[in-house]
Every structure is written in structure tokens, then in C-alpha cells.
Amino acid sequence: MDFTSLTFSNVSRHFGRRRALSSVSFAVHAGQVVALLGANGSGKSTLLSIAATLLEASSGEVRYGEVTARGGGAGLRRAIGVLGHDLYVYPELSAAENLRFFGHLYGLDKVEHRVAAALGAAALADRGDDPVATYSRGMRQRLALERALLHEPRLLLLDEPFTGLDDPSSLALRGRLAHLRERGGIVLLTTHELEAIETLVDAAYVLVRGRVQPLINGAGSLRERYRQQVEA
Amino acid sequence: MTFLSTATLVARKDLLVEARSREVIYTSLLFAISCMLVFAFGLVKDGRVIADAAGAILWITIAFAGTLALSRIFDRERQNETLRALLLAPTPRAAIYVGKFAGVLGLLLLVEGIVVPLVVLMFDAQLFRHTGWMLGLLLAGSAGYAAVGTLFAAMLARSRSRGALLPVLLYPITVPVIIGGVRGTAALLQPEADLVLARAWLMMLIAFDAVFITLSLWTFEPAMTE
Numbered sequence: 001m002d003f004t005s006l007t008f009s010n011v012s013r014h015f016g017r018r019r020a021l022s023s024v025s026f027a028v029h030a031g032q033v034v035a036l037l038g039a040n041g042s043g044k045s046t047l048l049s050i051a052a053t054l055l056e057a058s059s060g061e062v063r064y065g066e067v068t069a070r071g072g073g074a075g076l077r078r079a080i081g082v083l084g085h086d087l088y089v090y091p092e093l094s095a096a097e098n099l100r101f102f103g104h105l106y107g108l109d110k111v112e113h114r115v116a117a118a119l120g121a122a123a124l125a126d127r128g129d130d131p132v133a134t135y136s137r138g139m140r141q142r143l144a145l146e147r148a149l150l151h152e153p154r155l156l157l158l159d160e161p162f163t164g165l166d167d168p169s170s171l172a173l174r175g176r177l178a179h180l181r182e183r184g185g186i187v188l189l190t191t192h193e194l195e196a197i198e199t200l201v202d203a204a205y206v207l208v209r210g211r212v213q214p215l216i217n218g219a220g221s222l223r224e225r226y227r228q229q230v231e232a
Numbered sequence: 233m234t235f236l237s238t239a240t241l242v243a244r245k246d247l248l249v250e251a252r253s254r255e256v257i258y259t260s261l262l263f264a265i266s267c268m269l270v271f272a273f274g275l276v277k278d279g280r281v282i283a284d285a286a287g288a289i290l291w292i293t294i295a296f297a298g299t300l301a302l303s304r305i306f307d308r309e310r311q312n313e314t315l316r317a318l319l320l321a322p323t324p325r326a327a328i329y330v331g332k333f334a335g336v337l338g339l340l341l342l343v344e345g346i347v348v349p350l351v352v353l354m355f356d357a358q359l360f361r362h363t364g365w366m367l368g369l370l371l372a373g374s375a376g377y378a379a380v381g382t383l384f385a386a387m388l389a390r391s392r393s394r395g396a397l398l399p400v401l402l403y404p405i406t407v408p409v410i411i412g413g414v415r416g417t418a419a420l421l422q423p424e425a426d427l428v429l430a431r432a433w434l435m436m437l438i439a440f441d442a443v444f445i446t447l448s449l450w451t452f453e454p455a456m457t458e
Contacts, residue, residue, distance in 0.1 A: 054316055056457055078322035088317035092252040101245050105321045107233035131252070
């Protein structure tokens with residue numbers, strides 16, 4: 001299945017008596033990179049987990065085009081790529097083995113070709129057979145991103161994708177995301193490194209204690225506007 | 233990707249990860265051997281084992297070592313949230329369950345491959361007098377234990393108190409497996425093996441397996457959606 005928009009309509013989520021998200025509504029369309037900003041514990045990762053179909057909203061609805069998570073099933077999951085705060089890779093296996101495993105799990109064709117291309121894109125071609133446990137955080141992060149992109153998803157959900165990346169890797173990631181946008185991808189990301197996404201994002205939303213607001217427009221950098229909005 | 237090929241892929245991955253780290257197999261074996269040594273000191277008097285004790289020792293050791301293996305296998309999936317990555321895959325989630333179940337069962341049988349000969353040596357138990365029946369009991373009992381254990385361990389993977397909760401939930405449900413294994417083994421260890429009784433216990437274990445594997449296949453997907 002395919003879709004060209006991701007829409008949150010009055011999405012709320014409770015964990016027991018704690019309210020993590022409260023009536024969140026906004027939409028992201030194909031060809032957009034959208035940032036979710038907010039302090040730790042503001043509900044960003046919860047919202048990404050709901051968008052990834054890993055968590056159900058307590059109330060409200062998430063639509064992928066016309067389809068809901070429950071209605072989309074496995075076909076919908078095929079169109080979603082997730083880079084979590086934890087990296088979703090097996091440290092005992094090599095980078096190539098990890099990519100091969102997920103390639104087969106997603107039922108992809110030309111797995112070996114895709115694995116070689118992904119290792120190249122992650123600049124890990126010469127370390128592809130080493131166990132992931134021996135990699136630095138930045139190398140793992142690059143591998144995890146390629147794992148999330150291996151099946152060419154329409155929707156890419158990234159939780160702190162710049163963590164541990166050095167300047168060249170950060171630049172490469174920005175280039176990768178810009179390329180995805182040009183190809184009609186839908187990218188929703190959370191980050192605290194606002195300078196890294198300054199020229200990349202088409203829209204930004206701020207989550208404060210589970211409530212979402214569009215980032216204020218106006219002069220100033222993303223960080224200045226974010227601070228202005230949070231402190232107001 | 234078919235249901236069976238997904239399950240095979242997941243099971244093969246678990247066994248490959250274990251082959252690299254050998255963590256589960258070493259810890260489970262060490263625990264199983266320690267367990268048996270304690271039993272040997274407690275239940276062997278004047279070089280003779282208390283009647284029917286060998287079967288009980290074998291199955292209690294398998295249950296304890298199995299719990300340790302289950303905890304560790306799912307701790308591994310939790311540490312890097314790889315269980316979430318599995319659940320995100322466009323495959324039936326029940327196939328993920330079957331793959332994990334097959335991986336757990338494979339490791340449990342591997343541990344039994346060492347524990348059973350040790351019971352034979354340490355307690356002079358004639359476990360291989362009726363090899364086919366004994367293998368049937370071990371396979372059916374381990375499958376039942378792994379079926380329930382895989383479901384509970386997966387459900388508890390993200391719980392903070394999973395270490396305490398897993399045995400609390402697992403042991404009461406798997407009591408029929410342990411009883412079936414112990415009584416079936418005792419029937420085989422009698423001077424004149426009671427094959428009719430052994431078969432009855434084996435059938436009970438197979439019925440338990442059928443019920444709990446079916447229930448686990450039904451409940452895995454809703455149980456894993458938070």
C-alpha cells in the first residue's frame with residue numbers, strides 16, 4: 001500500500017494516570033520534512049511510536065492517507081521506516097548480517113545488492129563483516145539509519161537521528177533526508193540539534209507536556225524561535 | 233515472505249546470535265549442573281537415589297535452566313529494542329512468535345543434550361532404556377514449556393520487574409508440563425517400564441502443547457501491541 005499523507009487527529013495517549021499526549025492534531029505530506037521539538041519527556045517519542053504502529057492511541061486517530069494503523073496491517077508496516085533512540089540492530093551480528101536479516105524479513109528482492117549499497121551509504125563497506133558491538137556510536141547510528149531505509153519506506157520516523165554523528169556524517173544525513181524529500185518521502189523527526197535541521201525542515205511543531213503547537217513564524221533561527229515559544 | 237520462512241529466519245537469527253555469544257548456553261548449563269549437584273547431595277543416600285527422584289531432578293533442572301534462558305533471550309531483544317524492529321516488520325506477528333519459540337526450544341534441547349546424560353551418570357537413571365519414549369517426553373515437555381515461556385517472556389520484555397514476574401507467571405501455568413514430564417519419566421524408570429502410563433502422560437503433554445501453542449498464536453499480536 002502507499003499513501004501521501006500522515007494525519008494525527010486529536011491523538012491522546014495515557015500511561016495509567018499520566019497523560020503523555022493530549023489532543024495532538026497535525027498533518028505531514030509527501031515531500032515534507034517535519035520536526036517535532038520539545039523537552040525530554042514532552043511526548044515526542046510516544047508520538048513517533050504511535051505513528052510507527054507500535055503503540056495505540058488512547059483516543060483520536062492516525063491516518064496514513066485513508067488508512068488507519070489497524071486497517072493497514074502488514075502492508076502499512078512495509079511503508080514505514082523507523083530509526084529509534086535505541087538502534088534496533090543486533091550487536092552480536094555484523095552490519096552485513098543485520099542488514100541481510102532485515103532485508104529478508106521485509107521480503108525484499110536483490111537483498112545482497114541492497115546490503116552492499118546500504119553499507120556503502122553508511123561508509124561501512126570496509127567494516128561490514130565486523131560485529132556491530134565493535135562499532136562506535138556514530139557508526140551504529142549510520143547503520144541503523146540504513147536499516148530503516150533498506151526497504152525504501154514512504155514514511156520515515158527518526159528519533160534523534162543526529163546523536164553521535166560527526167560533522168561529515170551529519171552532513172551526509174542531511175543530504176540523505178533532502179534526497180528523500182525530493183523523492184516524495186514523508187519524514188517526521190525529533191531532535192535537540194536544531195542547527196542541524198535549520199535549512200532542512202519544511203515545518204516544525206513544539207510539544208509541551210503532551211500538547212502540540214506549530215513553531216512560531218518570524219525572524220530568527222529555529223532555536224531562537226523555539227526558546228521564545230517555550231519560554232512564553 | 234511466508235509465515236514459515238519468517239519463523240525460520242527469526243529462529244536462525246536467534247541461534248546465530250547465541251552461537252556468537254554462547255551466553256545463554258553457558259549460563260544455563262552452569263546453572264543446570266549446579267542444580268543437579270545440589271540435588272545429588274540432598275537426594276542420594278548411601279550411593280542410592282530416592283525412588284523416582286531422577287525424573288523430578290531432570291524436569292526441575294530443565295524448568296529452572298529454561299527460565300534463565302528465556303529471560304536472557306528476551307533481555308537481548310530488549311537491550312537494543314530489536315523486539316520492536318521485529319514487530320515493525322511486514323510479516324504476521326504470529327510468525328515472529330513461532331520463530332522465537334523455535335529458537336527457545338532449540339536452545340532448551342541443546343541444554344537437555346548435556347543435562348540428560350549427566351542425570352544418567354550422576355543418578356544412575358536408565359533414561360535411555362526406552363529412548364524413543366524418553367525423547368518424546370523431552371520434546372513434548374520442552375515444547376510446552378517453551379510455548380508458554382516465549383509468550384510470557386515477550387509480554388514482559390518491557391516490564392521493569394520482568395525478572396521477578398516471569399517465574400511467578402510461568403511456573404503455575406507450566407505445572408502440568410513438569411508433572412507430566414516427571415510422572416512419564418518415572419513410568420519409564422520403573423524396573424518393568426509402564427509404557428501405557430508413559431504414553432498417557434506423553435499424550436497429555438502433546439494436548440497441553442496444542443492448546444498453549446494455539447492460544448499463544450492468538451494472543452501474541454494483541455499482547456505485543458501496547
